[in-house]
Amino acid sequence: MHEVGIANSILEAARSEMALHTGACLRRVTVRIGELAGVDPEALQFCFDALTRDTEFAALKLEIEICPRKHRCLACGTEFIVADYDFRCNRCGEEKTRFMSGDQLELVSLEMEQYEPNTA
Amino acid sequence: MNQIPLEKKVLKENDRIAAVLRERFLAHGTLCLNLISSPGSGKTSLLERTLESVEDGWRVAVLTGDIQTENDAKRLRRFGFPVKQITTGGTCHLDAGMIERHLADWDLDSIDLLLIENVGNLVCPSSYDLGEAAKIVLLSVTEGEDKPLKYPSIFFKSELVVITKTDLLPHVPFNLAQAEENARRVHPGIEILRVSNTRGDGIASWVAWLKQRRTQYYAAHAVALA
Numbered sequence: 001m002h003e004v005g006i007a008n009s010i011l012e013a014a015r016s017e018m019a020l021h022t023g024a025c026l027r028r029v030t031v032r033i034g035e036l037a038g039v040d041p042e043a044l045q046f047c048f049d050a051l052t053r054d055t056e057f058a059a060l061k062l063e064i065e066i067c068p069r070k071h072r073c074l075a076c077g078t079e080f081i082v083a084d085y086d087f088r089c090n091r092c093g094e095e096k097t098r099f100m101s102g103d104q105l106e107l108v109s110l111e112m113e114q115y116e117p118n119t120a
Numbered sequence: 121m122n123q124i125p126l127e128k129k130v131l132k133e134n135d136r137i138a139a140v141l142r143e144r145f146l147a148h149g150t151l152c153l154n155l156i157s158s159p160g161s162g163k164t165s166l167l168e169r170t171l172e173s174v175e176d177g178w179r180v181a182v183l184t185g186d187i188q189t190e191n192d193a194k195r196l197r198r199f200g201f202p203v204k205q206i207t208t209g210g211t212c213h214l215d216a217g218m219i220e221r222h223l224a225d226w227d228l229d230s231i232d233l234l235l236i237e238n239v240g241n242l243v244c245p246s247s248y249d250l251g252e253a254a255k256i257v258l259l260s261v262t263e264g265e266d267k268p269l270k271y272p273s274i275f276f277k278s279e280l281v282v283i284t285k286t287d288l289l290p291h292v293p294f295n296l297a298q299a300e301e302n303a304r305r306v307h308p309g310i311e312i313l314r315v316s317n318t319r320g321d322g323i324a325s326w327v328a329w330l331k332q333r334r335t336q337y338y339a340a341h342a343v344a345l346a
Contacts, residue, residue, distance in 0.1 A: 002212055006130055006131070009132075009133070010130055013132075017126070024122075027121065031130060036273045038246040038274065085306060103273070105130045106129055108125070109127075111122065111124075112124065113121055
């Protein structure tokens with residue numbers, strides 16, 4: 001439900017980048033979304049498409065990288081993907097593990113064509 | 121094709137305001153807590169119980185968010201504490217900018233505990249940092265015990281889960297032990313309290329939790345001032 005706001009924040013970031021790179025045509029914006037971010041990728045894609053249709057961003061594609069929840073084992077140091085809420089280390093079985101990532105909501109990169117540095 | 125690395129938070133403007141608020145709260149020694157739940161889980165009732173139960177001398181203030189109406193603020197004002205309604209007009213969550221605007225004419229030096237009642241929703245509020253010291257999630261026994269597994273984000277980000285409406289346990293097929301285990305599966309180490317707002321069960325433990333959390337926060341505040 002809040003994906004419209006998230007899509008809008010992505011577009012704002014794209015807009016401010018565009019101002020730095022005059023003459024550029026934005027092609028792709030990549031975001032990283034953790035499974036604990038509380039953002040539904042499909043809804044975000046839908047909102048992004050709806051917000052960009054018939055605008056200067058019509059050619060801009062949204063790419064979503066989904067990130068699983070990762071923990072690190074406090075015994076052997078292995079970083080592993082947590083599946084089905086099983087937090088035990090998948091290498092040594094240790095129960096004490098620390099949350100490392102999985103709640104990302106980040107802008108990764110922007111791809112553009114005809115890029116000319118703004119020297120003005 | 122040129123690729124420009126951005127590597128920043130999508131909600132960086134919200135996060136920037138939240139960071140400013142968090143610093144202000146710490147400088148003034150104001151413990152800010154963000155209460156989140158589905159609609160109808162008992163956030164406003166818990167706040168009513170809180171305002172009638174806090175010890176004398178506690179200076180509490182409430183910001184209560186809803187899509188429409190001033191109803192919650194009206195319910196909460198009768199206890200004599202400052203209460204402000206934030207009407208989002210359709211938005212399903214509060215954001216840091218709304219908190220900043222509604223705090224503009226309040227003196228944080230005269231607020232020990234700021235309770236924010238978020239819009240009833242288990243999904244969207246979890247993405248928005250309001251500058252709070254902790255998020256608290258409420259889960260009522262008339263909901264399913266699998267809520268923590270269905271909405272892991274908010275249970276993961278909350279420090280405490282308050283299980284509400286425990287007086288209804290004999291009448292509903294809610295498995296309390298299972299619900300608590302599910303909350304711990306998503307967030308090992310999450311604290312759990314059980315309350316009944318209508319009967320008053322567990323309210324003393326909740327107020328004790330607030331007091332302990334406030335003491336802890338005040339120690340951090342003293343360090344920040346030193």
